[in-house]
Amino acid sequence: MxxxxxxxxxxxxxxxxxxxxxxxxxxxxxxxxxxxxxxxxxxxxxxxxxxxxxxxxxxxxxxxxxxxxxxxxxxxxxxxxxxxxxxxxxxxxVVPVPGLSRALAALRSHGVAVAVLTNGWSPLQERKAALAGFEGPVVVSAAIGVQKPAKGAFEALARTLARAPDEVWYVGDDPVMDVAGAIAAGMHGIWLDARGSEYPADLPAPERIIHNLEELAGALPIARQE
Ligand SMILES: [Mg+2]
CATH class of the missing domain: 1.10.40 (Ribonucleotide Reductase Protein R1; domain 1)
Incomplete structure (x- = not known):
């Protein structure tokens, strides 16, 4: 994830x-x-x-x-x-989004490996993730030399998670950078639509849409199998 x-x-x-x-x-x-x-x-x-x-x-x-x-x-x-x-x-x-710690705990309880892929510079993005309470690996564009939505950025994420791209679900708020980028790299895209916006019609549709992180575990195939 x-x-x-x-x-x-x-x-x-x-x-x-x-x-x-x-x-x-x-x-x-x-x-x-x-x-x-x-x-x-x-x-x-x-x-x-x-x-x-x-x-x-x-x-x-x-x-x-x-x-x-x-x-x-x-x-x-x-x-x-x-x-x-x-x-x-x-x-x-830095303030974590509401429900983050519960969402991460739910993924942890299912044994789901997690990592962040973010555009920005290192070590600021790592520091921000740590301050929000995220403890997994953080892949930062400046450190890998490629930015989202380029495929290479998502490939670096897949390598970090030690998973094939089609085994990775990626969640983000930006339809172009996050959802379309992940889908183009062969991942499953989840759009976090916290504002009730319209998803751009000219982009590949996300496989799931969630409105807050509390909905995340339930949107993944792991949770539905239980
Ligand atoms: Mg974002």
């Missing part, structure tokens, strides 16, 4: 946006300049984070670029500072 992390097992309350804003404050204290209003800087940070999660930039490249564009004297010094800010605020920001 594989899991997405963000908005599936836990939320991080924009902790990376806040880490960038703290970095911006430090940068300005050191002689740098913001590119615009606070609101426009937030938009730029969010766009930069999306590019980083899509694999366009490593976190180091994203932070260095951010610092250079704002006139930092030593842009190369900022990635380490950024990672420190993000990792040290994680404990205050």
């Amino acid at each position: 594989g899991f997405d992390f963000d908005h599936t097992l836990g939320i991080d309350n924009n902790l990376e946006r806040v880490a960038f804003l703290r970095l911006l404050a430090e940068l300005c204290a050191g002689g740098g300049e913001p590119l615009g209003t606070l609101a426009s800087e937030i938009d730029r940070i969010d766009a930069l984070l999306r590019l980083q999660r899509s694999g366009r930039y490593s976190i180091e490249e994203a932070v260095e670029r951010f610092a250079r564009e704002r006139g930092a004297r030593d842009p190369g010094a900022y990635p380490e500072r950024y990672k420190h800010l993000a990792l040290h605020s994680a404990e205050a920001f």
